[in-house]
Amino acid sequence: MTADAARPAHAVVVGGGLAGVTAALELADAGVRVTLLEGRPRLGGLAFSFRRGSLTVDNGQHVYLRCCTAYRWFLDRVGGADLAPLQDRLDVPVLDIAPAGGPRLGRLRRSALPVPLHLARSLATYPHLSLAERASVGRAALALKGLDLADPALDDTDFASWLRAHGQSDRTIEALWDLVGVATLNATAPHASLGLAAMVFKTGLLSEAGAADIGWAQVPLGDLHDTLARKALDAAGVRTELRARAAGLDRAADGSWRVVTDGETLDADAVVLAVPHREAHALLPEGALDAPDRLLEIGTSPILNVHVVYDRKVLRRPFFAALGTPVQWVFDRTDSSGLEGGGQYLALSQSVADDDIDQPVSVLRERYLPELERLLPAARGAGVRDFFVTRERTATFAPAPGVGRLRPGTRTRIPGLCLAGAWTATGWPATMEGAVRSGLSAAGTVLTTLGRTHDHPLQEAA
Template identity: 40%
Template structure:
């Protein structure tokens, strides 16, 4: 792919598009990466909150050590130190009356979690034994056509085991309640992450996300590529069954040797020619449902946490992160409550969300009862990620589209991973491999 050949055009500058562009650049392929925003980063973005003079993330993103492709990409971008990983898995679990943790122990394979499960204080002894049996079954098989909740009940799991163990992990990793996620999607998280020694070690970003991913601009331009910012794409140009270019909102046309779409499925459908969008390959994307995430940013006059994060049990909030501690910011005391699958929160009034959050923090964290709230900010994302509901695997497309020279990337594609940064990065690499395989036949 050299000489007078036109560039590969990549639409969308989030992790999927960045991964595609970087992977192509390493193969010596000329690329044009087009992003509608002022910086590369996509949904993994941040912005300056002037009132507190702090760059804050739109959403709270976490990596696990099994996210190997994301880790490799960050290293290539010179951002390997932007994520701080635990030395070994430790997930603090906290309710109003109890504290415990899901922690790794020096045992082989999935057995590394066995001591935690056998002593988990939120369950009785018999419930713990039931949970261990279900975990062993989850290692073997879980279908895509039943919900995780239904599968768990079939394994003898009661309300208590589901509510205090399986549900918190399902919501945090899949942005879906156990009753909405497929059993297979949950199995992916547990088998590749939690059931592997060090697979689920938690990594938290130590700097704002836009700073992390926008570093791809200098990498790509230094490799001979082009990055176009603030350039929304209005349509993909298709001629005689082949994708030949894109047109931006301001009327600029960019000819392409091939196109990789790395935008969300609804955005992709909106920029395709109508007759192309009606093809079954694209029309089935309308069957993907999306779930909201709400992030509640709170600034206090003092520190209220002793951990970088906690998972709440028997609470109306889910996960709490100490952003200031992770970023080693001694000037502020900034925490974030991340509420996934937040259907009940997305249309709730802001004041009500803040009041509920403060009340729950007071129940969970004794230090919060004495702290004074300085400021708050609620960020709602109505369609944050697709829901990996039963049967969804059949709707997730492979990267090669039925239109010649058009390839798809995005966490909704058939990566075998849930809607995460890792799923997005893998999708970008999959799209490139599919593209290169067609040019070498």
């Protein structure tokens, strides 16, 4: 199917998260007329900001790694790379409570040595594992490096079983493998596909020395994913419609598409569905996928974010991770939030939050404030100016064993209809990187369908 030569091809992108914005930009850059529909009053999907009094609050803490080449391209494309810098070198402070009762600091940081020696010195002095456990990590890492990510059998195995078979103790899994895996997969090792876990560790820690260097926004996420993204879309000629939710789509006899919204019907030569998988299932025309109900078998996993504003500075690092406590990762968001009147604003990112996601704020306050005082002595006696939570009950797809066979590719069985979203078969877990990759892939498929060519510098990423 190609558009009439007398008029430019028109594509409708449904969904204004990172996947949809990426697809819209890529299509517009290739000369396609694009309409982007987003049901919310903002862009950015689940990586957004909102106002709470004088604070600008991110709904959750999002980070990326140096190996996230597609998301880094996205930041460059919207003009936001300088606002979300990367560490010069991976350096993760890790706190637990020592047997003597006080906080104990370890670090996961890389040296200038090549893989796998770049982490050797850090692991050799990592206080949260015994000498034997540290030695076992190296052997497991070498075995992990040897796995073939294209082997479909990896998807059917859980990560914890593989780790135990390779000499990893429960403590080692908790203090190292899950420290990274929970944050990147939103699942603990027993509930994570070996295929996705291996992809995370091989790509982030065992490919290049700097691959796992961490980057995060120094401004509110909305500045990047909404304000700058909308500016880039406008400059590219994309028509962006907010508060416009697609209610249905149909394919006409001539192969064109009609997208029905609350207020109008749009004719299009191609459609990209860049919405969550359950929403995509509801919109898919009959025959679009061989087994569309498989989308409903893809589970979801929640993330809870706890926000605490103290009346004084209690943390002198930009972030840390924690062990042996309900607290997982803590970030200083004071500057990016615009906090006024002194003090410090900390954001706790709590993945795999099934036990806490529906708890009342009062219960969460009683649970987390004492834990922060255990980890941060300066918090003892500090006044709490504000305490609130944000909840994403379906934050990510669940990366459980077997999920690989449920994730569809970009291309559907109906020409001109493509899927995008971190839940599609990107090879990545549910991350900003996976979302952008899916948008690039969807745009490339649409362009092929329309008979267009557009060389993208990250074609291999899609």
